[in-house]
Amino acid sequence: MTGDCMDRICVRASGFWEFYDLNEETKLLHADIVLIDEEGNSIHVQIYPKAYQRLKTLIKEGGVYNLACFWVKKSNDKYRPVSNDNMINLSTWTTIEEVVEVPPAFPMFTYSLTPIEQLPSRVDYAKYFTDVIGIVTSISNIMSLRASGRQSDSLKRVVTIQDASNASVDVALWGEHASLFPAEQLQKDGETCPQIIIFVGTLVKKYATSGTISLAGNAPCRWYINPDAP
Template sequence: MGDVLIPSLMTGDCNDSICVRASRFWEFYDLNEETKLLHADLVLIDEEGNSIHAQIYPNAFQRFKTLIKEGNVYNLACFRVRKSNDRYKPVTNESMITLSTWTTVEEVVEIPPAFPMFTYSLTPIEQLPSRVDYPEYFTDVIGIVTTISNIMSLRARGRQNDSLKRVVTICNER
């Protein structure tokens, strides 16, 4: 297993290893140029359920795309720890990790049975209105989809380009 847990990570270059599950893995492309990758992102979880956001920039993406699979557990070392982004954080953590071409990745084969699979910070459905236009965190919610609108084109304040929007209505099963 890793040398340290996620809460022990300090800002700067890190040579300690962490043992983490790649809980989520997604790619973020330029909204104006669909084929231009801006970065890939991961949510990583350690054996105690602590989570952190990790980011991979385009110059290192191809390497990690073949090395890291969502759901698997890895020992990672030689990465950079920095202050988390101000907007759209996938987890509650003031730090995040940047993986680079120097980062080492070793898949863990024997995974302890209690190693967490996922991390969520679910928002109760009645609190969703307060999360509108609240960009600090992504919002996790579970509900039943009741309607999905057609796609609408709109221009946000201060933007020069249109964005596409779809309204999804959900309800609580209770």
């Protein structure tokens, strides 16, 4: 239910990213988290700068925590990372307690896959981020480019994936994602067996000149390599 919530929830911080003003790249607007409970339910969290200064050292991506004292509200109209009509705001009053003994079946991540052949219908679709799965077929070197709407150059790496029907798509990883992506290890492992990857938190883009569809992987994007998934 929306409103002030004093209940305690036990959740994993599956994804954790910071969102900065596009016109002032050092100005933090909010931090975002995807939380998952033991049953696999997920919800989007936002933390505004004042609260984030206190909470950012208390919660790490991948950790499991007991949270209490937070605000529940209706989800944002745009850029939802998970399918949930509600979301959470953490405040300076929120309590965070790390769970040391985590149940072995506690989910690590959540996703809602879109088939590659359906991606054209999601060009510039803003309600949800897009999640895809495929086999890695190529990985580019890192390049330096200036993305649309940015005031400075940014790193970029392109990963191409292919699904079971042989449909393929490029995933452009921007910023620190370009350098954090384990390209060398994937290429090495790919010599002996196919490397399956799930990308979550991407946006579908279409190049005006070529009409090519690609995925943009910015701050919300995460990848899961050879996941334990059906």
